[in-house]
Amino acid sequence: MSESGAVTPGPATPAGADRPRYAYLGPAGTFTEAALRQVVSPQDAQYLPQTDVAAAIGAVRSGEADYAVVAIESTVEGGVTATLDSLAGGSPLVLLREVLVPVQFTLAAAPGVTLAEVRRISAHPHAWVQCRRWLAHHLPRVVHVPATSNTAPAALLAGRAAQAAADLGFDAALVPPTAVDTYGLVPLAVDVADNATAVTRFVVVGHPGEVPPPTGADKTTLVVHLPDNEAGALLAMLEQFAVRGVNLSRIESRPIGDALGRYSFSIDAEGHITDERVGEAIMGLHRRCPHVRFLGSYPRADAVAPTVHVGTADADFVTAREWLRAVRGGRAT
Ligand SMILES: O=C(O)C(=O)C[C@]1(C(=O)O)C=C[C@@H](O)C=C1
Numbered sequence: 001m002s003e004s005g006a007v008t009p010g011p012a013t014p015a016g017a018d019r020p021r022y023a024y025l026g027p028a029g030t031f032t033e034a035a036l037r038q039v040v041s042p043q044d045a046q047y048l049p050q051t052d053v054a055a056a057i058g059a060v061r062s063g064e065a066d067y068a069v070v071a072i073e074s075t076v077e078g079g080v081t082a083t084l085d086s087l088a089g090g091s092p093l094v095l096l097r098e099v100l101v102p103v104q105f106t107l108a109a110a111p112g113v114t115l116a117e118v119r120r121i122s123a124h125p126h127a128w129v130q131c132r133r134w135l136a137h138h139l140p141r142v143v144h145v146p147a148t149s150n151t152a153p154a155a156l157l158a159g160r161a162a163q164a165a166a167d168l169g170f171d172a173a174l175v176p177p178t179a180v181d182t183y184g185l186v187p188l189a190v191d192v193a194d195n196a197t198a199v200t201r202f203v204v205v206g207h208p209g210e211v212p213p214p215t216g217a218d219k220t221t222l223v224v225h226l227p228d229n230e231a232g233a234l235l236a237m238l239e240q241f242a243v244r245g246v247n248l249s250r251i252e253s254r255p256i257g258d259a260l261g262r263y264s265f266s267i268d269a270e271g272h273i274t275d276e277r278v279g280e281a282i283m284g285l286h287r288r289c290p291h292v293r294f295l296g297s298y299p300r301a302d303a304v305a306p307t308v309h310v311g312t313a314d315a316d317f318v319t320a321r322e323w324l325r326a327v328r329g330g331r332a333t
Contacts, residue, residue, distance in 0.1 A: 021046040023056040023065035029151040029179040035099045035202035036069040051148050053082040060205055061091050073201040074103070076130045076194070079252045084266045087205070087295055088223045088254065094296035095221050096212055097204040105131055105193045108154065108185035109172040112162030115188045120145050122153035123174035131174055133194040145170040151179045158183040201301070212298050214272035217305045219249065219298060222267045222282070225256065225291035234265075240284035241269060244277040245312030264291075270306040272297040276317035 022040065025032040026049020036047065048065050050056040059065035071080045072095075087093060105127055109118070115138075122145040123131070135142060147153045153173035157165055165171070172188055180187050226233040241248060250268040271278040273294065285292045326332035 019045050020067060021048055021065040023048045023050050023059035023068040025050060025053060025056060025070070025149050027149070027151050027155045029154065029176060029182045030149050031101050031103055031176055031200055032069055032071060032149075032202060034176070034178075035071075035101050035200075038099045038101075039069060039097065039204055051152075053080065054086050057083070057086040057090075057093065057205055060093060060207065066206065067096070068205040069099075069202055070205060071126075071200050072098075072203045073250060074126060074130075075197070075199050077126055079250070079254075079266065080126070081254065083203075084252070084254055088264055088266065088293065092208055092293065093205050094208045094211075094294070095203045095298050096206050096296060097298050098219065098301045099202045099204070100199050100301045101202060103130065103193065103198040103200050104177055104191060104196075105150075105174045106177045106180055106187050107131075107172055107189040107192050108157075108175050108180050108187050110157045110160045110162050110165035111184075111186050113165070113171055113186070113188070115139075118142060118172045118188065120170040121172050121174060122147045122156075122168075122170035124148070124150045124152075127174040130198055131192045131194060134189075134192040138189070138192075147173070150174070150176050151183070154179045154183040154185060157185055203298075211273060211296065214274050214297070215299045215303075217300045217303045218270075218272035218275075219300050220269045220271060220273055220278055220282075221295035221298075222269065222285070223291075223293040223295060224265045224267060224285055224289050226263075226265070227288070227290060228262075236288060237265070237285065240281045240288070244281045244284075245309035246271055246277050246281050247306060270300075276314045277312045280317065 020040070022036055022045050024036050024047065028049065048059060050059060053070045056068040056070055060068045070083045072083045073079055118139060120143045124147050127150050128144050153170060154175045156168055157173065174192065177190065224237060226237060247270045248267055249270055252266050253263040254266055256262040256264050269278060273279055273282065282292065323332060
């Protein structure tokens with residue numbers, strides 16, 4: 001990001017309006033860009049860096065971009081609320097793919113700055129949380145200067161010597177390891193994240209259309225509102241999945257925003273909407289809940305197939321339906 005707040009361009013891309021346009025959290029070198037590179041190379045797409053997640057998703061809604069790549073969940077922080085909230089409301093969008101990126105951080109500064117001189121660190125709030133223990137131990141009095149992304153402060157420091165960097169309002173930044181070279185910074189401490197195995201999950205967001213075909217190892221994301229003032233409404237909602245053998249890999253509540261005590265549930269269920277058990281569970285939600293938003297069925301990044309319990313395979317639902325038809329037609333008991 002420039003000092004005026006404008007986002008600096010991502011990696012140089014050949015011109016060409018025919019290439020799909022991907023909005024993502026910039027500037028160049030963010031973990032989000034690493035996720036985008038797993039999806040499509042800069043040669044085959046237009047990379048459109050944005051200042052935040054809402055802007056990236058908004059670019060798809062406005063037609064400025066065809067897709068957005070955004071963080072949705074981290075092993076340390078859980079759900080990325082900016083993403084969950086942007087997808088829960090507004091015009092419908094769907095998730096088309098997920099990508100996992102290992103996350104590590106380096107504390108870096110302009111050339112000439114030493115660790116002992118660091119008083120203020122610029123960092124994305126998620127990065128700050130992911131390095132909290134290291135910071136408390138090594139720099140207990142340091143002040144957090146929030147940044148819009150993991151590379152926004154690196155872009156501000158780029159090309160500055162210690163003296164020239166002094167008026168930026170921070171002395172060092174928590175950045176992805178690759179950003180140190182990209183922006184000509186000096187590492188003050190490496191591997192400063194508290195969790196060495198931290199991973200962030202990113203999703204490709206696009207317009208609703210054809211659902212990606214089932215792979216046998218898929219995930220379905222939903223937003224569900226519960227009936228008001230109904231004892232056991234949450235349990236009843238969960239039972240729609242449980243009785244059909246559908247495992248949930250994530251469920252979290254988010255305020256709907258119109259009144260205190262009103263929450264929606266953001267859910268990742270194992271399986272594809274074309275799986276009988278998943279389809280039946282979602283129909284159950286539709287019957288019982290005032291609002292259900294389908295946010296897509298897409299392949300799991302880890303390609304792990306769900307455990308299918310006795311009586312919940314597609315064939316079991318088909319057989320049961322045929323049996324019911326026969327009973328109703330007086331042909332079976
Ligand atoms: O993509 C980046 O580098 C970001 O700054 C965003 C983000 C996030 O939104 O969670 C991505 C990965 C890390 O978990 C920390 C921050």
